[in-house]
Amino acid sequence: MAPTKDMRRADLIIPYQEPEVKGDTADMSSSLSSTLPMAAMFMRNKMIGWAALIISIQNWLGESEQAKKNAAMPGYLSAGMSFMALVSTYLPMFLPPPQSKA
Structure with missing residues (x-):
């Protein structure tokens, strides 16, 4: 087996440029x-x-590094808040409100 020659050309290499924020x-x-x-x-x-x-949850999983730096409320906190909101909607099924005596 003959060693293969490196066919890459140095003049065609484009350096990586980070996108503008x-x-x-x-x-x-x-x-x-x-x-x-x-x-x-x-x-x-x-x-x-x-x-x-x-x-x-989708917002939390799709958070970028820039969004994490600029966000006032982190993704896990908004997911926890929405979970507690869901719990509060189902709460009357398990803890019914008191009956009025009228």
Whole structure:
């Protein structure tokens, strides 16, 4: 077996350039993951609670390093908040409200 010659050409190599960081871009998914749990708690709507949980988990898993630095609320906190909102929508099934004596 003959050794193979390196066929790469040094004049064709393009060095890596890191993409420019964009400023404060409005992130719709983080806005949804922070407002939907509140809507689910206020309206006691289970579907909004499930949507809030799914959106916040997707937002948490898709977080970039730049978003982690700029975010006011981390992804795991919004996922925990949406989970607690979902728990609060199902809470009347396990702890029913007191009956009125009227």
